[in-house]
Amino acid sequence: MSKTDLTLESIAQLVKNAVVTAVQNFQKTVESDNHELISQMKKNIELIKIDVINTINESTRKLIKQEVVLLKDTVGKIVAKVETICKDNTEKIEDYSKDIRHLIKKEKxxxxxxxxxxxxxxxxxxxxxxxxxxxxxxxxxxxxxxxxxxxxxxxxxxxxxxxxxxxxxxxxxxxxxxxxxxxxxxxxxxxYTREAVQKRKELKIIMKSLKEKGLQNVQLKHTTLYVNGKPWNQGTKECNVK
Structure with a gap:
């Protein structure tokens, strides 16, 4: 092979090598750019996710807050209604109890x-x-x-x-x-009714105590204690009862 051929061949090889190197460098550059691009895209996606999550959380909080307000209002109305019903029932029960006590007293x-x-x-x-x-x-x-x-x-x-x-x-x-x-x-x-029996038990104890203190004209009539013909009560001062 001639010297000229070798030179041409060498030049061709050098050109080939330069092209390969350039292509490789281009690929590396592209890969590097792609990596940065992908990395940036990932960062952007994460930011978007955070924004979406924050948006969802804020919307959820607002929705929950609205639901809580509605729930409190509903519960408040229910409680008020129940209290009204309980009050009405309590009054009715008291009225019924009075009627029953009256009937029992009348029967006895x-x-x-x-x-x-x-x-x-x-x-x-x-x-x-x-x-x-x-x-x-x-x-x-x-x-x-x-x-x-x-x-x-x-x-x-x-x-x-x-x-x-x-x-x-x-x-x-x-x-x-x-x-x-x-x-x-x-x-x-x-x-006597049950209430009257209990009241008389209490008054009998007081009557005994008054007699032990020297008061003789003490009488118990039904559910009233009398001292010297006058009704006695807890507010009566013993010094005034003669």
Whole structure:
């Protein structure tokens, strides 16, 4: 091969190498640019994601806030309605309770209770014994027609006897004569309501205390305590009660 050929061949090779190098450099540049471009795109995407998330969060917060306000308003209305219903029901219950207490009091108004009264085998014997007590021992004008019913106050042995009378007048006549039972084991009282029984228990303790302090003219009538004929109450000063 001639010197000229070698020179041309070398030049061709050099050109080829230069082209390859240039192409490689171009590829590297392109790859580098692509990498930067991709990196920038990723950054932009992340920023977009953050903006979207913030936008969604802000929208969500606003939506939640609106829902909470609506919920509070709804709950407030429900609570107000329930309170109104409860108040109405409470008032109705109080009215019903008053009516019931009135009926119970009215039902008991004509009754008397006998304590330590001898137990009888059947209702007929008990009726005869009660009538005998009222007529013979207490010497009242009570007849069988004045007695509405006779039953046990409780379902226990030796239970007090409840006697229902047909008139309040007859009841008062009988109670007026109950002093004649003082020499017997039998005692008699009115048929008080549960509230009245509790009140009388409290007043009996006070009555005992007043008597221990020297006050003798102390009486308990129904649910009122009397001292020297005057109604007593917690505000009464003992020094003024003579």
């Amino acid at each position: 108004k004509k009754n008397i209770i006998l304590y330590n009264f001898p137990v009888k085998n059947n209702w007929k014997e008990r009726e005869t014994a009660v009538l005998s007590l009222l007529q013979d021992t207490l010497e009242t004008s009570c007849t069988l027609k004045d007695i509405d019913f006779i039953d046990n106050l409780r379902k226990t042995e030796n239970s007090p006897i409840r006697v229902g009378l047909t008139s309040w007048r007859m009841k008062m006549e009988i109670l007026k004569n109950r002093v004649k039972l003082w020499n017997t084991k039998i005692s008699m009282d009115e048929d």
